[in-house]
Amino acid sequence: MSIQDPIANLFSSINNAQARSKDFVKVPSSSKKLALLSMLKQEGYIQSFVASEGSKPEIEIKLKYFEGAPVIKQLKRISKPGLRQYSNYKDLPEVNGGLGIAIVSTSKGLMTDQQAREAKVGGELICSVF
Template structure:
């Protein structure tokens, strides 16, 4: 039975496979939001390549792991954040300043909190990775 929380399943699958020193993982089910989150993680060099596998049902994501994820998780509820308030959320979810990223859904798409701060955008918190 597929998971209801696709992002929580994505983060927990990646974390569990990282802790077992696996080189890749298979995430079921796939979604467009999960693919956007993976693009942000790939841009930040936390994961390698990923691909969507169409199995005719819900789809799967094959993710290449690089061994750089120490902890990751979903943020529930998806708190709204103003453009100038990322620092307090950074203190809450990340171990130190400039260590890790918060994944944010903005009006211009899914991006890291540093990119959203540079663009002056607020949004909703989706997850954290460090």
Template sequence: MTNDTISDMLTRIRNGNLVGHKVVKIDSTRMNYQLIKLLRAEGLIRQYETVIKDGRHFIFVYLKYSTNPTRPIIRGLKRVSKPGLRVYVSSNQIPTVLGGQGLAVLSTSKGIMTNFQAKDERIGGELLFYVW
């Protein structure tokens, strides 16, 4: 078990995409659930479901691929803020990822949101990761 559940989640999704898995199993935490829900709303994963197995909670994430089954929708994931070095941005410092082609995911006082939503709300927060 790792202390950084967000990095663990991103690594499992990244590895699942690299080898072409349809489903990856992630430990269920409130933060992971909100992040997966955001990825689903942005159309980066097909779907997810929560499962209780042997008294532990898991999230099964169904990965999404383009028409070519070896080409995942999520091309890259990069963790920005880590437990040892937190990265915070104000509303005017929110980065764009790949010229607007990717997303930056932030944890704000109004919940988890993308860089586009945070710019619209004019709110900053902790910059969690980039996805493209």
């Protein structure tokens, strides 16, 4: 069975693992997932991730908790395969009053909403994280 939206599957896996207080979660690997996880690690939402090679490449993600509670309160897909959402840099959303981040796919690569505003580039709104 093929996965229709691999990014949404990644987010569901992370949300489900955190709901069960798991330390690690494994998901199928792709370059876009690695780029998204790199952004989440850079912003401090996950501890680490390791990509494994083989016949079925996987990514093992080490989740992050603070005082027993998951660091990620909400991980939500914005742009979906059936309904793409685009925004220019002036209209990028502020997630929870600036406490969270939105990840944007721009012509210069993946960026947070703050980085996209500073670079004055818009793009496809991938997700919001709080």
